[in-house]
Amino acid sequence: MATGLSLRGITKRFGSFTAVDQVDLDVRPGEIHCLLGENGAGKSTLMNVLYGLLPLDGGEIVIDGTPRTFGNPRDAMAAGIGMVHQHFMLVNVFSVTENLMLGREGGPILDAAGAKRRVQELSERYGMPVDPDALIEDLPVGVQQRVEILKALANDARFLVFDEPTAVLTPQEIDDLMRVMQSLRDEGKGIVFITHKLREVRAIADRITVMRRGRIVGHAEPGSSEADLAELMVGRAVDLRVDKKPAQPTAPRLRVRDLRVANPAGGIVVDGIDFDVAGGEILCVAGVQGNGQSELADALLGNMVPLSGTIEMDGVDISRAKPRATIDAGMGFVPEDREVDGFVSNFTIAENLVLNRSNQPPFAHGMALDWGAINRNAEERKQEFDIRAQSVGDHISSLSGGNKQKVILARELSRPLSVLVASQPTRGVDVGAIEFLHKRIVEERDQGTAVLLVSTELEEVEALADRVLVMYRGKVVGIVGSDTPRDVMGLMMAGVPYDEAVAVAQDAPKEETHG
Numbered sequence: 421m422a423t424g425l426s427l428r429g430i431t432k433r434f435g436s437f438t439a440v441d442q443v444d445l446d447v448r449p450g451e452i453h454c455l456l457g458e459n460g461a462g463k464s465t466l467m468n469v470l471y472g473l474l475p476l477d478g479g480e481i482v483i484d485g486t487p488r489t490f491g492n493p494r495d496a497m498a499a500g501i502g503m504v505h506q507h508f509m510l511v512n513v514f515s516v517t518e519n520l521m522l523g524r525e526g527g528p529i530l531d532a533a534g535a536k537r538r539v540q541e542l543s544e545r546y547g548m549p550v551d552p553d554a555l556i557e558d559l560p561v562g563v564q565q566r567v568e569i570l571k572a573l574a575n576d577a578r579f580l581v582f583d584e585p586t587a588v589l590t591p592q593e594i595d596d597l598m599r600v601m602q603s604l605r606d607e608g609k610g611i612v613f614i615t616h617k618l619r620e621v622r623a624i625a626d627r628i629t630v631m632r633r634g635r636i637v638g639h640a641e642p643g644s645s646e647a648d649l650a651e652l653m654v655g656r657a658v659d660l661r662v663d664k665k666p667a668q669p670t671a672p673r674l675r676v677r678d679l680r681v682a683n684p685a686g687g688i689v690v691d692g693i694d695f696d697v698a699g700g701e702i703l704c705v706a707g708v709q710g711n712g713q714s715e716l717a718d719a720l721l722g723n724m725v726p727l728s729g730t731i732e733m734d735g736v737d738i739s740r741a742k743p744r745a746t747i748d749a750g751m752g753f754v755p756e757d758r759e760v761d762g763f764v765s766n767f768t769i770a771e772n773l774v775l776n777r778s779n780q781p782p783f784a785h786g787m788a789l790d791w792g793a794i795n796r797n798a799e800e801r802k803q804e805f806d807i808r809a810q811s812v813g814d815h816i817s818s819l820s821g822g823n824k825q826k827v828i829l830a831r832e833l834s835r836p837l838s839v840l841v842a843s844q845p846t847r848g849v850d851v852g853a854i855e856f857l858h859k860r861i862v863e864e865r866d867q868g869t870a871v872l873l874v875s876t877e878l879e880e881v882e883a884l885a886d887r888v889l890v891m892y893r894g895k896v897v898g899i900v901g902s903d904t905p906r907d908v909m910g911l912m913m914a915g916v917p918y919d920e921a922v923a924v925a926q927d928a929p930k931e932e933t934h935g
């Protein structure tokens with residue numbers, strides 16, 4: 421009897437739209453099977469069918485030669501399938517152990533001591549250190565993800581689906597996760613790994629399957645180059661590096677002086693920061709996540725009120741302005757967490773595309789909305805940004821993750837701006853869309869906008885930055901050129917000042933780092 425998981429002829433429709441069209445996919449025990457594909461290709465839908473989250477319209481799921489039907493995730497878990505979601509399904513105010521007790525497919529575990537031992541045993545076995553008594557809300561994202569993995573393992577999952585698990589992780593956390601995935605594979609688990617980061621695919625894949633528009637379009641050899649993988653994904657050659665001329669900076673358009681911001685618990689998270697961003701330049705804020713970058717962006721928009729210091733946009737003090745006022749004054753804003761701050765999920769795509777201008781002509785005249793203008797704008801943006809949607813009248817919640825991100829960028833880049841503040845602008849978007857979005861951000865710069873870009877992706881920083889501001893524990897470690905070597909940048913991200921970092925890097929043996 422064949423062991424393993426087979427998806428045969430899986431079809432999934434939403435209304436008249438076929439999101440997954442007769443897909444065959446095998447997952448063998450002891451392999452990492454990478455599933456690639458452009459935004460909206462149907463990867464998550466296929467996996468949601470496998471995990472019992474969506475009913476299938478055709479085809480079958482076969483485990484160890486036996487066809488199975490899953491009405492819900494509990495059925496899938498009972499059959500040995502686990503899924504690690506990008507937005508974790510954990511209860512924040514519960515401890516690690518309590519979350520594991522809740523997550524049992526056979527009903528809750530009632531023996532707390534036994535559950536705690538199980539956490540310790542699994543976390544040791546797979547090299548995933550976790551404090552069983554810690555509350556989820558106190559844990560960094562990477563550790564919360566470990567808890568999700570432990571939950572699946574506690575259910576004796578034999579097949580594990582990781583749907584874009586690295587999108588929200590720091591480079592160090594990504595390295596840790598890769599090691600965990602490899603040890604799970606070596607223990608005989610079958611893994612499906614969805615990612616848009618081709619370097620990760622090259623590092624870890626045993627097999628690679630590529631989807632496009634709901635179908636499997638091919639398989640690639642594990643050693644394939646990033647360029648070949650990109651071409652197979654989007655169906656054309658992709659420029660993995662944006663071609664950009666040197667910046668022509670004008671006068672500063674964003675001026676920040678001695679800015680201090682506290683988090684809700686009162687801790688100082690931005691600690692006396694000074695910088696300028698000129699019109700016509702891209703200043704990238706680099707740093708390990710959690711060093712004050714998010715709060716800096718929120719304070720610039722007006723989402724957080726600074727304790728002290730000033731923020732000026734085109735000479736006007738906006739330090740205490742509300743978001744609506746900074747947006748109206750010409751700030752474009754791409755939030756770090758699109759699901760929380762990026763859009764209104766029960767609004768349509770068309771409505772979300774004008775959220776920042778819904779009270780202004782041509783979209784509103786007085787109190788009346790002009791639906792003709794709103795819909796025309798939506799059709800144009802859909803075309804221009806290649807937003808894969810059936811209709812601009814659909815709720816934005818029906819879009820795939822990468823297409824939601826494209827809606828936000830399309831909205832923010834479609835009006836004259838003084839300043840663009842963009843956090844992780846290409847999170848979750850495919851390589852083809854990254855090529856386009858990077859070009860658009862550079863065009864925005866070349867039109868004279870001051871661009872502040874927060875990114876934890878060193879490759880993105882290298883591709884886009886004219887200057888790089890490195891943040892560590894709420895302070896500026898230094899502002900350096902974008903040609904600064906990666907190892908020097910890495911040391912600065914750990915708080916080492918530039919001169920010292922250069923001296924240390926010169927003495928250290930060279931090593932490849934994850935971007």
Ligand SMILES: Nc1ncnc2c1ncn2[C@@H]1O[C@H](COP(=O)(O)OP(=O)(O)OP(=O)(O)O)[C@@H](O)[C@H]1O
Nearest residue numbers: 434439459460461462463464465818819820821822
């Ligand atoms: N609940 C839904 N209702 C209508 N359409 C949907 C629904 N869920 C997904 N779709 C559509 O199905 C298609 C496939 O989406 P899916 O999320 O599977 O793509 P994906 O390959 O995972 O993309 P990404 O890389 O952007 O995450 C998309 O066109 C999406 O708009």
